[in-house]
Amino acid sequence: MAERLAGTWTLTRLALRRDRVLLPAWILGFAGMAGFSAAATVGLYPDESQRISAAEAVNGSGALVALYGKIYDPTSIGQLSLFKLTAFGAALTAVLMVFVVIRHTRADEESGRLELMAAGRVGRWAPLAAALIVAFGASLALGVLSALALIAAGLAVPGSFAFGLGWGFTGIAFAAVAGVCAQVTTGARSARGIALLLVALAYAVRAVGDLSEGSWLSWLSPIGWMQQVRAYAGDRWWVLLLPLALAVVCLPIAFALRERRDVDAGLIGDRPGPARGRMSNVLGLAWRLQRGSFWGWCAGFAAFGLLLGSISDTVTGFLDSPEIQEFLKQLGGTQALADAFLATELSFAGIIVAAYGISAASRLHSEEVEGHAEMLLATPTSRIAWAASHTVIALLGVAVILLVAGLAIGIGNAIAVGDTGSIGKLLVAALARVPAAWVLTGVVLLVFGWLPRWIPAVWAVFVAALVLGEFGALWDLPQWLMDVSPFVHSPRMPAIDSSSTGLLPLTVVAVVFIAIGLMGWRRRDLQAN
Numbered sequence: 001m002a003e004r005l006a007g008t009w010t011l012t013r014l015a016l017r018r019d020r021v022l023l024p025a026w027i028l029g030f031a032g033m034a035g036f037s038a039a040a041t042v043g044l045y046p047d048e049s050q051r052i053s054a055a056e057a058v059n060g061s062g063a064l065v066a067l068y069g070k071i072y073d074p075t076s077i078g079q080l081s082l083f084k085l086t087a088f089g090a091a092l093t094a095v096l097m098v099f100v101v102i103r104h105t106r107a108d109e110e111s112g113r114l115e116l117m118a119a120g121r122v123g124r125w126a127p128l129a130a131a132l133i134v135a136f137g138a139s140l141a142l143g144v145l146s147a148l149a150l151i152a153a154g155l156a157v158p159g160s161f162a163f164g165l166g167w168g169f170t171g172i173a174f175a176a177v178a179g180v181c182a183q184v185t186t187g188a189r190s191a192r193g194i195a196l197l198l199v200a201l202a203y204a205v206r207a208v209g210d211l212s213e214g215s216w217l218s219w220l221s222p223i224g225w226m227q228q229v230r231a232y233a234g235d236r237w238w239v240l241l242l243p244l245a246l247a248v249v250c251l252p253i254a255f256a257l258r259e260r261r262d263v264d265a266g267l268i269g270d271r272p273g274p275a276r277g278r279m280s281n282v283l284g285l286a287w288r289l290q291r292g293s294f295w296g297w298c299a300g301f302a303a304f305g306l307l308l309g310s311i312s313d314t315v316t317g318f319l320d321s322p323e324i325q326e327f328l329k330q331l332g333g334t335q336a337l338a339d340a341f342l343a344t345e346l347s348f349a350g351i352i353v354a355a356y357g358i359s360a361a362s363r364l365h366s367e368e369v370e371g372h373a374e375m376l377l378a379t380p381t382s383r384i385a386w387a388a389s390h391t392v393i394a395l396l397g398v399a400v401i402l403l404v405a406g407l408a409i410g411i412g413n414a415i416a417v418g419d420t421g422s423i424g425k426l427l428v429a430a431l432a433r434v435p436a437a438w439v440l441t442g443v444v445l446l447v448f449g450w451l452p453r454w455i456p457a458v459w460a461v462f463v464a465a466l467v468l469g470e471f472g473a474l475w476d477l478p479q480w481l482m483d484v485s486p487f488v489h490s491p492r493m494p495a496i497d498s499s500s501t502g503l504l505p506l507t508v509v510a511v512v513f514i515a516i517g518l519m520g521w522r523r524r525d526l527q528a529n
Contacts, residue, residue, distance in 0.1 A: 035149025078232025143168020309412020350433030406430025442513030449520025
């Protein structure tokens with residue numbers, strides 16, 4: 001055992017040194033987001049009657065319940081302040097820890113760093129153990145600092161720690177899950193894709209469970225466990241044992257898989273290619289490199305869309321108030337409510353698919369750093385043609401994945417209501433989310449062309465755009481600041497109050513970013529790892 005873990009603390013210090021800026025920034029950002037949300041809401045609802053009215057409005061909206069979850073205690077200012085961050089923040093914490101673990105395990109192995117370090121006195125388990133130590137420590141720090149920020153905002157101490165530890169233990173659970181995923185595939189992108197798909201699945205299962213009154217489905221989701229802690233609404237501390245139990249189950253599996261495989265191998269190995277190559281251009285090569293990830297995203301969005309579409313007819317069950325039902329009749333009846341629900345879910349899909357665009361376009365940087373670009377550019381292939389190949393795959397991939405999501409939601413909705421008339425409308429609504437995701441793909445090209453070492457910072461831009469779009473109004477931020485987020489300008493089709501005026505400006509911004517990025521790429525030198 002000691003020999004297998006030799007060098008663990010050295011690798012832990014190395015990982016902390018590599019993440020000495022980004023990881024503390026993320027942790028402080030999460031804690032600040034929680035504290036700022038609480039501080040912005042506490043003063044808005046001083047009376048219990050106001051809190052009850054606001055909570056009933058939230059629980060009466062199927063779209064909000066599916067996206068963020070229920071408010072279990074309508075009188076609790078803590079529940080009302082943090083209902084948007086309970087499940088959503090837990091999912092973001094899970095994503096962060098997935099990236100941390102994969103970065104220091106499979107990504108380092110793929111790049112050859114771990115093989116070099118293994119030439120010294122580094123045990124077989126040491127890299128995985130070091131990555132998990134960093135992720136576990138970061139999760140606990142995030143949880144404790146978030147709790148302290150909530151206490152500083154004026155919320156109750158027990159509930160604040162229940163909430164913060166819920167975030168932290170969710171991060172620990174998904175860090176352990178990522179440790180298993182890192183052993184399954186031979187590529188870091190595939191490992192991240194599998195882990196992120198599991199996060200999305202957990203979120204979707206939680207949404208279905210919350211929409212189904214009395215359902216036990218939420219208990220099958222680690223994201224749902226965060227809600228079942230019920231911080232500020234009873235503080236069910238024993239639920240925190242569930243994510244720890246998941247981590248305890250996953251850790252032996254991860255180490256056992258690591259023990260059985262060779263360096264740079266995985267449980268699912270790469271298939272050998274054909275004896276004779278068939279690719280005649282760089283676009284074919286880009287597709288060959290990215291198709292596995294693309295099909296995985298399509299499959300995930302198809303399942304996600306079918307699930308959400310099939311429950312769209314249940315949202316009206318949340319409305320037992322005659323006043324609300326009369327108001328809905330004036331707006332267009334229950335169909336207006338269903339359209340609002342579908343618009344919210346498509347907006348969420350548009351945000352998620354933007355992450356695919358960032359990941360696919362970032363392949364340019366990894367191919368350059370690994371030396372593959374230099375070999376290709378030694379042929380008659382031009383710089384613009386090579387960069388455009390991965391850019392086209394990213395842009396088309398975003399559009400196709402959203403079309404798959406729209407089609408799946410439409411089919412699920414048609415099965416639920418027995419009417420296929422909405423499928424075309426939902427396909428158009430899905431396409432309306434494409435330009436906002438293209439803007440973030442353009443940001444990747446812009447940074448790649450001029451400041452390639454800052455490519456990882458694009459993920460911070462993504463999170464900032466997400467936070468501004470989702471929480472800007474709650475925090476009463478100025479409109480000009482919220483307008484920085486491309487997601488704010490996406491039409492909320494098929495909702496009846498949607499406007500498509502933002503589509504052309506978003507597309508123009510994406511094209512300008514890409515063009516400027518390609519200009520920079522033509523002018524700068526190649527980088528090497």
